[in-house]
Amino acid sequence: MSRAHYSIFSVLRESLRGHTGWGPAWREAEPKPDYDVVIVGGGGHGLATAFYLAKHHGPLRIAVLEKGWIGGGNVGRNTTIVRSNYLLPGNIPFYELSMQLWEGLEHELNYNAMVSQRGVLNLYHSDGQRDAFARRGNAMRLHGVDAELLDQAAVRKMVPFLNFENGRFPIHGGLLQRRGGTVRHDAVAWGYARAADRLGVDIIQNCEVKGFKREGDRIVGVETTRGYIGAKKVGMAVAGSSSRVAAMAGLRLPIESHVLQAFVSESIKPFIDGVVTFGAGHFYISQSDKGGLVFGGDLDGYNSYAQRGNLPVVEDVLEGGMALMPRIGRVRMLRHWGGIMDMSMDGSPIIDHTPVSGLYINAGWCYGGFKATPASGFCFAHLIAHDQPHAVAKAYRLDRFATGHAIDEKGMGPHPNLH
């Protein structure tokens, strides 16, 4: 029974009959000739968009078109961290909505996504960095987000094994968001897919969009590898490939595609409780429930669609790890991989109309897309349903670069590889 409600009773029932009664979590849908809304991209954001459209804005006939398979893209390639510790007014309310949606996600989806609010600790290593973190923490608290500025003693109590007396980068303290943490990434995709399917959304896998069909300046459908599908509205949520898909509609985006590498070690006993980030280089680490250390660092820094990176960044990330916590030096690396990021020109995302009527864009997530998944879907669904941006996402305009309203959290200017 694919539509069964998951509960302690269903687990008990299935455990008594050898787990023979679990059906597929969602239907294998065949494309229909037309829909009210077609979402291009069956990643976390596309599935979340379909779910919130069906839940809050229905009844609508909705399809999600996925080139590969559900959970096979960036939603399954990230380092699973969720947080809302942003600085700028354009960002904080959006990411805080996302955090609140994470907090209620498992009940909303009836799916165990292993949401674990284990805390995100950003370390500072100088007086200047402490001041910057105090400012960030204050900005968060002014928006009602939890933030605590810790001194060295408090950090020592939480994570005593860090290299506090590092000659170049001594650890003076950290900015802690206790509500941040990790979520099992592929369960997010599966949970949204199952919940959307239960609301009647068609999830169509192995269906690549090859072009948009227009009448005048209006989208009327998409050409796919499984034939033509008509649509009143089309939303693209294909971060990593946004430029390629948008080019089919004649758009040129403020985005470059870059590769970001991530790493997992062999499984070890419980060691790191929360998420810890090194403020002197770029290194962040957490421990998965299976015991592997999950970590990453900077972008490789050049345009790429290759889903694999180069060795200088591997070296740089591991150096950061060794500077922060030398005791991981004997842990063996299990695997590493690369994912393709939509790096926007100001480091912030885009959720907006496009100049093509009926075509909506959700793109530019840089390497912060996973934590944004629920709010991205929520706000994108709102935009598609009402033709108006949601209040917390109204800064994410496609034309903000032309009008001088860039949201440059890091202050790097129009250099996508530096955000």
Added chain:
Amino acid sequence: MRIACPYCGERSLDEFLYSGDATVKRPDFASPTAANEFVSYTYERSNPPGMHRELWYHSAGCHAWLVVTRGIATHAITSVEVARDVALNEKPATKDSI
């Protein structure tokens, strides 16, 4: 990925800094549509999945600016030129746009 600098030979990637798309050209500020052209020049990129002409700076080497042609999906480099030569081979700039 290693880059064959025309002056230094094949060198590791960590000697170089990346500076993005080499095909965007600074518009003429005197053009009546200069504002839009500068938005496009500063922010919009073709970001093609195939071959990409891009600027690299040999910061830990000879300090040359290079134009590298590279396959974005494969990372295979097909040519490395000195950016100065590329600029000189293009149409000379008009007086107004210098």
